[in-house]
Structure formats: C-alpha cells, structure tokens
Amino acid sequence: MTDRYASFVQTGAGRALVKRLGLPDPPRLRRHTPGDPLVPGPVLLGSSARGRIAEPAGKILTAAGVELAEPVAAHDADRRFAALVYDASGITDSSGLRQLYDFFHPQARSLVPSGRVIVLGTPPAECGSPREATAQRALEGLTRSIGKEFGRGVTAQLVYVTREGDAGTPVSLESTLRFLLSGRSAYVSGQVIRVGAGTAVAPADWDRPLDGQVVLVTGAARGIGAALAKVLARDGAQVVALDIPAAGDELAAVANDIGGSAVQLDLTAPDAPIRLAEHLASRHGRVDVVVHNAGITRDKTLGRMDADRWDSVIDVNLSSQERINDVLLERDLIPAGGRIVSVSSIAGIAGNRGQTNYATSKAGVIGLVDSLSPVLRERGISLNAVAPGFIETRLTARIPLTIREAGRRMNSMAQGGLPVDVAETIGWLSWPASGAVSGNVVRVCGQSLLGA
Template sequence: MTDRYASFVQSGVGRGLVKRLGLPDPPQLRRYRSGDPLIPGPVLLGAAPGGRLAGGIGKLLTAAGVELRDATDVTPGTRLGAFVYDATGITDSTALRQLYDCLHPHARSVLPSGRVIVLGTPPTECSTPRQATAQRALEGLTRSIGKEFGRGVTAQLVHVTDADNPGTATSLEATLRFLLSGRSAYVSGQVIQIGAGQAALPTDWDRPLDGQVVLVTGAARGIGAALARVLARDGAQVVALDVPAAGDELATVANDIGATAVQLDLTAPDAPARLADHLSARHGRVDVVVHNAGITRDRTLGRMDVDRWDQVIDVNLSSQERINDLLLERELIPTGGRIVSVSSIAGIAGNRGQTNYATSKAGVIGLVESLAPVLTERGISINAVAPGFIETRLTARIPLVLREAGRRMNSLAQGGLPVDVAETISWLAWPATGAVSGNVVRVCGQSLLGA
C-alpha cells in the first residue's frame, strides 16, 4: 500500500509546504541492503567513569568495520552515524550530567537515520537505590531523544546483565549490529534486556541463520510472507505454514525461497501432533518457532458474539500454547532454540472494537514473560514483537482518516513495512541473540500509543 502523503513530502513542493504549515514530515528511512556498511558514518563512543562495557564494545565495533570517535576526536561539522554511550558507570542521579555533557554538543550532528544507543544496568540488579534511580532515568532520556532528533534517527536503551558471560557478550554484539543497521529502521524508544544465556557467533553475519530450521506460521501473505523471505535470506531452512484456504499463496512463497510448505489449521484438535510429527520426520528438530498466525474479528464488546471471541483467542493465543507445550514435551526445540511470538501494540494500549484481539495479544506478552525463566533453564529463549501500524492489506481497509492517524502518530511519522517486523523477528531468531529473552520489542516507530 502506497503512502501518498509521504511520497508528496519527498517532492520539492511538498517539502516547502510541510515546512511552512508545520505538517508531519515522514523521513525516508534507511533499511537493510546487502553490502551496505553497518552504519554510514563515524560512531561517537562515550562512557561514564567506571563503565564496564565501553572497552569491549570498542573492540567489537572496530572489528565490524565501524569508524569510532571519542568526544575529543569530533571536530565541529563532523556528521555522526551514531552515538553509543556506556552508562553502566552512572551510580547517582547527579552523574547523569556526564551523559548530557557528551551528547549535547553533538545532538544536531547525527546523520539522517542515525542511531543513539545507551547501555545500562537493569535497575533491579543495581546495588543501591541511588544507582537504580539513575539507571531508570535513562529510559526517559532515550525515549525523549527518539522523539526529538527527527530525520529517521532512532534511540534505544540496552540493559546488560553480565558482560563477562560469553553468551551475554555475543548477544550484545548481535544486538548492537541489529540496532545500528538498517534492519532496525522502524524500531525506536525500546528497552532491550540482555541476560545470561547461550549464544553462538555466526560464521557470516550476512547469513546469521545458516543451518537453522525455522517454522513460520501464517506465512502465506503480509508480515508472514515477508518474514519467510527475510529468514531465508539470512540462511534459514524455512518451514512455511498456513491454513489450507491460503494454499496457493503459501506455495508461491515457499517456491520463491525454497521452503517447505505445510497446510494446517492450527485450531484443529490434532494440529499440534501433526505439526510435531512433520517436523520430527522431515527435520528431526525445529531450531526456531515463530508464532505469526493471527486473525481479527472486530466488534465492540457489547456487540461481539461468542464465536468472534473464541476464534480470536484460539488462533492468536491458545494455539501457541498448545504447540509450544507439545514441541517442548517432545524435545523438538533443542538447547539454543528460540521461540518468537507476534503480539501487537493493541495488546499494550488496548483498542476500541478489538477487545478480543487486544486480550489475545496481551496474553502473548504474558506467555513470553511467564515462560522466559522456565525456558532459560533449558537454554531456550522466548521473545515477542509488538507491531504498530504496518502497511498491509488489513490496514489498507481502515477508513482514510483513521489510517492517516495511525501512520502519523509515531516518532517517524509513517507506517512501517512488513519487512520491518520481519527484520526484528529474524534478529531475535539468530543463535547469536540467545541471551536476549523475555523481551517485548515494539516495531511501531515509537508509537504515541502505549509508549
């Protein structure tokens, strides 16, 4: 679906009109293309005294081909691709001034689609109340930067638990590569938790899923089809699943990327067993399970019949629980495996006329949060993505005024693309991000809803 307003803004006439009238100004986002540098410009790396991450980060970014600068090495007029700041050394609110002193002089020097990444310690793991207070304050800083800098610049806070753990260090590198690159174009204002866990460095960062068997449900169209293609591009052997009614579209996607197509209604009583039998017979395992299948049956609660309620809860939530339970029971998801579920911004903020949908998507978040500590003991990670307004067939049916509001009510002033959700899910599926677990990452351009 074409965003005609965004196209108009990119024209000469449009730019002048937007500037004069103060209208929303959707920037052209930098998205991933094979062969592009990780970040198109030097990265200013700063650290508070006593920070525990900057030294290791400097080495890994240099190895990734990033040009690093420190505050003394940035001359007036230098355009920066990104700020990366190690704030783990901030132990008191007065020390927040150090971050201001580093960022303030160069805040207007960030290139379009640049990145701001602040690294901190989870407040729950701080040794004193003052340290926890200061670390919690970083969330307000990064979310405000994401709304202030404009021009496609995004800002994130990354909480790092144990940098000396090999799995944590590997997952930190993978997370930085994702956040600095064009893969994270529509992700902003997020707090990402990296704990201790198993993670494996890829042989080739351009194919971080080489050798991985990945199941994608709802793969015939929209986000699911984009996801299947991104996962295959990243090296995965994709098992693409959808309902029999979508068989032709599913076959097209599978044939395009060399995937296996499975036609199955996930709400059927024998669906988990049939799926488990297929994965066991064809692959012997499934390294990554992506629960993308979902439906909407919208009505206000007072007008909603019970079938609409039951169908949405069953497809969007209960089927995920049944499949997870059986695959885990049969040990088809091995140590180092990943589960990624698709939630929604509606599950965070709610939405009028979608009580069934919002309930199911909030339940997906609950599923991730409750299973994460259990699966960590088995060396398996579980996370969710929560898309905001994404340009799909479904959003194309929304009335024009509501559609335009959905597109503009975020820091990037535009809707996301299916590939934006797919890139985020692929990152969470990488073996290198095994220590990223229990997260709900919003792919919403930093929506004003639920922020």
C-alpha cells in the same frame, strides 16, 4: 499499500509545503540491503566513569569494521556521525546523570539522517543500591525523549546488559548492537532491550546469521508472514512455511520463492500440534526457531460481539501458541539454543476500541513471554515477542482514511512501517547469536505515541 503523503513530502513542492505549514514530515528511512556496511559513517563511543560495557562494545564495533571517532568537548558543525553509543553503566546516583548531558548535548545535531543512538546500562534489579537503580531507570526517559526529539529517522534505544554470566562478552552483546545500528532496525525506536546471561553463538558469516537453522513460520502465506519467510531465508534459514489450507496457493508461492517447504494446517484443529510435531520430526529432526505469526481479527465492540468472534481470536492468536509450544517442548524438538518468537501488537499494550478480543489475545502473548521465558531459560531456549504498530498491509488498507492517516502519523517517524520492518526484528531475535536476548517485548511501531 502506498503512502502518497510520504511520497509527496519527498518532492520539492512537498518539502516547501511541510516547512511552511508545519505538517508531519516523514523522513526517508535507511533500511537494510544485503552487502550494506553496518553503518554509513563513523560512530562516537562514549562512557561514564567506571562504565563496564564500553570496552567490549568497542571491540565489537572495531571487529565489525566500524570507524570509532574521538569525542570532543564542543559541537563541531563539520563532524557527522552515523551513531552515538554511550555506556552509562557507571552512573551510580542521580548526580551522575549529568554525564549524559555532557556527552549528548554537544552532539545532538551531529547525527546523519537515520542515525542511531544507543545507551548501554545495568538492569535496575541488578544494581547494588537504590540510588544506582534509580539512576539506571532514569535512562529510559532519556532514550525515549531523544527518539522523539532528534527526528530525520534517527532512532534511540536503551540496552540493559546483565552483570551475570558471560553477557558482558562481545558475543552476547554483538547481535543486539549489530541489529540496532543497522538498517534492519529502521522502524524500531524508544525501546528497552535486555541482554541476559544466555548462550550466544556468533555466525561464521554475519550476512547469513541463520545458516543451517530450521525455522517454522506460522501464518506465512501473506503480509508480515510472507515478508518474514523471505527475510529468514535470505539470512540462511531453511524455512518451514505454515498456513491454513484455504491459503494453500499463496503459501506454495511463498515457499517456492524462497526454496522452503509448505505445510497446510489449521492450528485450531485438535490434532494440529501433534501433526505439526510429527512433520518436523520426520522431515528435519528438530526446529531451531518457532515464529508464532499466525493471527486473525474479528472486530466488534464488546457489547455487540458474538461468542464465536471472541473464541476464534483467542484460540488462533494465543491458545494455539501455547498448545504448539507444549507439544514441541515435551517432545524435545526445540533443542538447547533454540528460540521462540511470538507476534503481539501495540493493541495488547494500549488496547483498541472494537478489538477487545484481539487486544486480550495480544496482551496474553506478552504474558506468555513474561511467564514462560524464565522457565525456558533453564533449558537454554530464548522466548521473545515483537509488538507491531501501524504496518502497511492489506488489513490496514481497509481502515477508514482519517483513522489510517492518524495511525501513520502518530509516531516519531510520521509514517507507517513495512512488513519487512517486523520481519527484520523477528530475524534478529531468531539468530543463534541472540541467545542471550530473552524475555523481551520489542515494539516495531516507529515509537508510536500510543501505549507505554
């Protein structure tokens, strides 16, 4: 679906009209193309006093071929950075927050379009005192505000890095830095990401971070699922694409296009989890990544909704995930180092009129991540979710024009996202190098004004 307004804004007449009338100004976002450098320019890396993450972060960036720039005390109009990365882990009380101003104030106008801001901190629960926890929690307000202030496609994220285990080593942090700095994260902004103490395995080739991995994608016949299958295959995965028999032709086309395999299966069938487990066991012997993407909508206000609409949405969007996880885990088909990624929605965070069934199911997915990820961590398996906002698909094309335009413009990017934006985020969470990233719900919404 084409966003004609965003296309018009890129013309000379469109630029003039936007400037004169103060209309929304959707920037042209930097998205990933294979072979691109990680960032299109130098990165400014700063640190608070006694920050513990700047050194490993600097090693990661240097090894990735990134040019690190030296900070200066005042703004220099000639200096341009692709990203600003700041280690705030050394801030132990509110007075230390001044260090954030001292770093970002001189550089607020120095980022290139689609630049990146990343702040690194300590999880408040791991802080040694209430004052330190208070200061670290304050970082969320900084990054979310920067994401709304800087404009021009600039994104801002907060990454809490645990003190436990090996998470301070470059391998554990590297996948997250690479994702957030690259064009893969074009529509992700204002997020809080936690890097824990799980096992992370760096790939031999960062252009193919899923080499040798068997990945199951449900709901793969169209939309986000089809884009996801393509991105994962591009990154080296052997993709098992699953969808309902009614979508068999589209599913086969997706699988053939990426050199993957197709499985036609109704996930709500009583024997579906066992049939799926037996298929994966006989064909592959395991599944390294399970992506629960299948989902449906059956919209009505609650007072007018029949029981079938409620039951079908809960069953497909939430209960089927639980049933599949149970069987795959019971049969040890997801090995240590495996990853599970579920698709939630900002409707599960903010709610949505006429979608009580859908919002309930998607909030349940977030509950699944919260409750099951600590259990799976003991088995060396990570569990995360993505929560898409307004994504340009056939479903959103059916939304009435005024509501559709509001959905597109009510975010920091002033535009809808693309299926590939969701796919790239799921791809990052699927990498073996992201094994230390677990228990996260990452919104792919251009920092929507809706929800938390």
